[in-house]
Amino acid sequence: MSRLERGSSAAPSDRFSTGSAQIDAALQGGLNRGALHEIFAAQTADEPSAAGFGVMLAIRASAKRPVVWVRQDFVGVEMGEIYAPGIAELGLSPDRLILVRARDGPAVLRAGEEAARCPPLGAVIIEPWGAPKALDLVASRRLALSAARSNVPLFMVRAGAQPEPSAALTRWRIRTALSTPLEADAPGHPAFNVELLRDRAGAAGRNWIVEWDRDSRVFKDRIGDRIGDRISEAIPSLSGGVVPVPAGGPPDPGARRAV
Amino acid sequence: MAICPEAKRAGLAVGMTLADSRARIPDLWVEEMDARGDATLLDRIAEDCDRFSPVVMIDAPDGLLLDITGCDHIFGGEANLRRTFSTRMKRAGLHVRTVIASAADTGRALARFGRIAIVPPGEEAKAVRSLPIAALGLAEADRLAISRAGLKTIGALADRPSMTFAARFGEKMTLRLRRIQGLAHPPLEARREIPMLWVERRFPEPIGRVEDVESVLFELGQEACTQLGERREGGRVFEASLFRADGAVRRLVIETGRPMRDAATLLRLFRERLDALADPIDPGFGFDLIRLAIPHADPLDALQPGLDGHAVEVDEVADLTDRLSVRFSAERVLRFLPANSHDPDRAVQAVPASFNPLTSDVWPMPEREEAPLRPLHMFNPPQPIRITMAEVPDGPPRIFFWRRKEYVVVRAEGPDRIAPEWWLQPGAASRDYYRIEDASGRRFWLFRAGAYSRETPEPPWFMQGVFA
Numbered sequence: 151m152s153r154l155e156r157g158s159s160a161a162p163s164d165r166f167s168t169g170s171a172q173i174d175a176a177l178q179g180g181l182n183r184g185a186l187h188e189i190f191a192a193q194t195a196d197e198p199s200a201a202g203f204g205v206m207l208a209i210r211a212s213a214k215r216p217v218v219w220v221r222q223d224f225v226g227v228e229m230g231e232i233y234a235p236g237i238a239e240l241g242l243s244p245d246r247l248i249l250v251r252a253r254d255g256p257a258v259l260r261a262g263e264e265a266a267r268c269p270p271l272g273a274v275i276i277e278p279w280g281a282p283k284a285l286d287l288v289a290s291r292r293l294a295l296s297a298a299r300s301n302v303p304l305f306m307v308r309a310g311a312q313p314e315p316s317a318a319l320t321r322w323r324i325r326t327a328l329s330t331p332l333e334a335d336a337p338g339h340p341a342f343n344v345e346l347l348r349d350r351a352g353a354a355g356r357n358w359i360v361e362w363d364r365d366s367r368v369f370k371d372r373i374g375d376r377i378g379d380r381i382s383e384a385i386p387s388l389s390g391g392v393v394p395v396p397a398g399g400p401p402d403p404g405a406r407r408a409v
Numbered sequence: 410m411a412i413c414p415e416a417k418r419a420g421l422a423v424g425m426t427l428a429d430s431r432a433r434i435p436d437l438w439v440e441e442m443d444a445r446g447d448a449t450l451l452d453r454i455a456e457d458c459d460r461f462s463p464v465v466m467i468d469a470p471d472g473l474l475l476d477i478t479g480c481d482h483i484f485g486g487e488a489n490l491r492r493t494f495s496t497r498m499k500r501a502g503l504h505v506r507t508v509i510a511s512a513a514d515t516g517r518a519l520a521r522f523g524r525i526a527i528v529p530p531g532e533e534a535k536a537v538r539s540l541p542i543a544a545l546g547l548a549e550a551d552r553l554a555i556s557r558a559g560l561k562t563i564g565a566l567a568d569r570p571s572m573t574f575a576a577r578f579g580e581k582m583t584l585r586l587r588r589i590q591g592l593a594h595p596p597l598e599a600r601r602e603i604p605m606l607w608v609e610r611r612f613p614e615p616i617g618r619v620e621d622v623e624s625v626l627f628e629l630g631q632e633a634c635t636q637l638g639e640r641r642e643g644g645r646v647f648e649a650s651l652f653r654a655d656g657a658v659r660r661l662v663i664e665t666g667r668p669m670r671d672a673a674t675l676l677r678l679f680r681e682r683l684d685a686l687a688d689p690i691d692p693g694f695g696f697d698l699i700r701l702a703i704p705h706a707d708p709l710d711a712l713q714p715g716l717d718g719h720a721v722e723v724d725e726v727a728d729l730t731d732r733l734s735v736r737f738s739a740e741r742v743l744r745f746l747p748a749n750s751h752d753p754d755r756a757v758q759a760v761p762a763s764f765n766p767l768t769s770d771v772w773p774m775p776e777r778e779e780a781p782l783r784p785l786h787m788f789n790p791p792q793p794i795r796i797t798m799a800e801v802p803d804g805p806p807r808i809f810f811w812r813r814k815e816y817v818v819v820r821a822e823g824p825d826r827i828a829p830e831w832w833l834q835p836g837a838a839s840r841d842y843y844r845i846e847d848a849s850g851r852r853f854w855l856f857r858a859g860a861y862s863r864e865t866p867e868p869p870w871f872m873q874g875v876f877a
Contacts, residue, residue: 195814195851198786202877205785216726216767230786230875234745234757238772239781240877244745245768248726249759250733251741261733268729270722328819328850332780336822337846339780340877362877365777 164301166211169368170360173344177320178352183211184301185319186294190308190347192325197229197309199342200324202240204275204305206340206362206369209242211303212272217242218265219275220250222258225309228279240340241364246272255282259289266296266304273303280310290316313347321348327359330372339363341372410442414504444470454503455600457656460698461494463607464599466513472520474513476597483611487527501656510536512591518544518563533591538564545585551578563589604648604702606640608632615654615695619683622651622696626679629701630672643668643709647675651690652698659690664739665731666763668707674728681736727766734763747772752830753873754789782844784854784874791871794855803861805843811872816853820846824857838865842873852876 165180174180181187187207191200208217221232234244250265252258255278262276274297278285290306294317297304306318313321323345329338338361345357360369412421416437421430431437447470455473458465461484464476477490484490487509498505510516510528518537519525522544528536537544540563542555554577560566566574567590571583587593608629616622626649637644645668651659663678683690734742739761746765748758775782797815798807805821823843831837838859846852853875859868 195849198784198851198875199877202785205877218729230784230788233753233784233787233874234747234772235753235783236781236785236787236874236876239775239783240785243772243774244747244757245770245772247744248730248762248767249743249745250737251743252737253741257737261737264733264736265729268725270725271729326850326852328848329780329846329852331820332822334822335820337780337820337844337852337876340852341850364775364781 166303168207168210168360169363169366170358170371172358172371172373173346173360173369176346176353176356177349181207181211181303182319182351183303184298186290186297186304186306186317188306188308188313188316188318188321190311190313190321190323192323192343192345194310196324196326199326199340200309201229201277201307202340202362203322203324203342203344204277204307205237205240205242207303207305208273208275209240209367210369212246214246215270215272216246216248217273217275218248218250218268218271219277220252220258220261220265221277222252222255222279224279225277226251229309239364240362241367252278255279256284258282259284259293262304262306263293263296266293266302267300269300269302271300271302273305275305275307277307277309278311281312281314287315287317290318294318318348319350320346321354323347327372330361447471453656454498454501456658457497457501457652458494459601459650459658459700460652461490463601463700463702464597464603465601466597467600468517472517474517474597476599477509491526510591512588512594513597514585514588514595515591518546518589533589534567537589538562538567540589542566545582545589547578547582547585551582554578602704604704605706606633606636606644607700607702608636609698609700611698612696615692615697617692617695619690622690622692622699623676623680623683625699626701627672627676629699630675630679633701633703634670634672634675637670637703637706637709638711640706641708641710642706643670644675644703644706645669646703646705647678648702648704649679650698650700650702651692651696652700653693654695654697655693657693663735664763666727666734666766668709669731670709674731678732678735681732685736723767727763730762734761739763745772750830751827752833753783753787753827755830780844781876784852785877787874788872791856791873794870794872796870803841803857805845806855806870809855809870816847816851818845819848827856838868844876 164183166183167174167180189200189204191197232249237244237247250261252261258276258278262274265271265274293304325343327341327343329341332338340362341359343357343359346354348354359372361372363370410423412423419434421433427439451467451471455465455467458473458475462475462477462480466474468474481487481490484493491507491509495505495507506520508516508519508526510519510533511530512533515528515533515537518540519528522540525536541561542552542563544563566586571586575583584593588595610625610629645665647663649661661679661682663682730742742762743759744762744765744767746758746760748755750756792811795810796806797810800807805823806818808815808817821843824841826839826841828839829837840856840858841860842854842856844852845855854873855870856873857868857870859865861868
């Protein structure tokens with residue numbers, strides 16, 4: 151199996167860009183398409199942002215292709231049910247979304263693997279709850295392998311779980327960030343503090359603040375942003391080996407409003 | 410009431426009082442009649458009789474009708490079929506009387522009142538001549554009236570002009586008479602839907618291994634799909650019936666989103682179904698008959714060789730949703746359709762994906778440059794929150810508690826008033842929705858149920874959803 155895995159990662163050209171220049175640079179061009187990517191929430195209250203980040207990566211990866219989202223029932227009980235108009239608001243038309251409601255962890259894995267073997271799909275999101283016993287290293291390898299063979303990216307949103315060894319190519323931790331306000335101090339576009347915890351192909355332990363631009367379906371860097379600075383102060387320091395947000399170029403106040 | 414053959418020999422008859430019977434046979438064994446148990450047993454026998462013909466009707470309370478048209482040759486003729494049937498029932502410990510006739514009513518009357526086993530075609534009227542009037546199944550008063558007129562047999566009745574009886578006992582009686590003579594054929598109501606197409610395999614040696622069952626299903630699938638191809642149809646429902654040698658029948662039903670006639674895909678779906686069974690198939694002493702029936706099919710044109718890539722991909726995704734639906738049930742593999750309602754709870758409809766192919770332009774795209782106005786996650790029902798501080802009485806909250814945590818609001822937009830659909834929920838309060846963001850950037854969709862007024866000085870607040 152390890153041989154197969156090595157063989158499968160030999161197509162570095164097939165990547166999709168996140169839209170964020172900084173993240174893409176750190177990933178050497180973008181995220182690997184035929185791979186398993188894990189997404190964690192920094193705290194429980196950040197789970198919706200972690201799921202949202204998964205949806206956004208799926209939008210980036212899938213172009214106009216169908217997306218399958220496998221979700222364990224209990225995630226819906228805890229976090230709220232998926233709301234199709236809200237998905238449309240992020241830029242993924244529910245026209246091309248298939249939701250699989252799985253009773254338990256093994257069902258999530260089973261359905262996720264089945265979906266990940268279907269090449270015409272644009273992306274698969276799977277959302278088990280916590281750390282199901284069935285989700286061991288072998289299971290995550292199977293998922294990674296299915297994704298590699300079909301070249302369908304698999305995003306595993308880990309609600310209520312802590313990082314542990316897995317076959318994921320990249321691992322992310324998402325923390326909600328304060329949005330750039332719209333007119334009359336209205337809440338703005340989704341903004342996240344995105345931390346790359348692990349990247350099998352390169353350097354990890356970096357974080358960025360990005361905003362999701364739904365209209366062009368890209369992540370946009372928020373650099374040297376006044377509000378961004380305030381966030382880094384407001385949130386407790388992230389654990390271990392985090393490189394501070396690099397200041398890249400002069401702040402451009404116009405760019406912020408254009409988001 | 411029923412009596413066993415021994416009791417009959419001892420001189421008892423159906424209709425005697427229990428006291429009378431006890432007087433004749435002191436150690437008579439009496440059991441309370443169990444109508445429901447009888448019905449259940451009859452149903453189980455009917456299920457097993459499916460092996461002789463897919464068209465089985467229950468003739469309550471104690472009979473079964475099988476349409477064996479076209480089935481007898483499999484068993485080597487009617488006489489052999491009847492023998493096989495009787496042996497099978499006897500082995501199961503049942504006393505049965507079996508009659509083969511061209512008309513259902515002739516058969517059922519002869520089975521209960523006659524001695525003939527097989528009625529040659531066209532001789533129904535002759536066969537029932539000697540039967541008593543009771544074989545007509547009339548009301549007791551009518552039966553008595555006919556007997557008092559001196560008419561004891563069906564034959565005697567049939568010899569008189571039917572007009573006279575119609576005037577006295579109604580059309581129903583003459584119709585019954587015609588039916589029993591095989592002159593009128595009432596429509597039969599099969600216990601199970603009669604499939605439009607079926608194929609089956611019988612095994613002299615019962616098979617029990619799952620691999621064998623699967624390979625038989627595949628072969629049957631190929632046969633059925635060829636037949637479907639000739640009809641330019643594709644199956645929408647496939648039903649495999651596994652008949653155990655000991656009489657139990659296990660059925661596996663598969664529904665597909667589109668008409669389908671690909672044996673390999675069909676086998677994959679059956680594998681999913683077999684795999685997902687909570688109680689695995691128990692072959693017992695093995696299956697001696699496996700049948701694949703297609704109760705429902707739709708037109709499906711021949712596959713074009715030059716099918717374009719997109720169509721192939723659409724098909725592959727549909728295959729995936731079919732497989733997932735078979736495994737996890739259709740209610741768990743969903744897609745979303747917009748519903749015409751401004752009530753957020755009713756604005757979307759979740760429908761089985763397998764029966765609702767993906768669309769391309771049903772959902773409107775949100776307005777440009779707006780931030781998301783609807784949340785990614787929704788709570789249904791909404792969860793109550795406690796407001797600890799508000800700037801103005803009817804404005805958004807400043808600080809609130811939800812799930813034992815405090816949130817300090819730094820941005821807010823609203824209210825967005827959504828009136829209840831009064832025709833659905835009379836008396837419901839209108840909701841004032843706010844999009845708010847707390848100091849750490851968590852974005853929520855809150856609402857206040859009802860406006861501030863003298864009646865409701867403190868309208869309750871709720872958490873409706875969470876934005877990404």
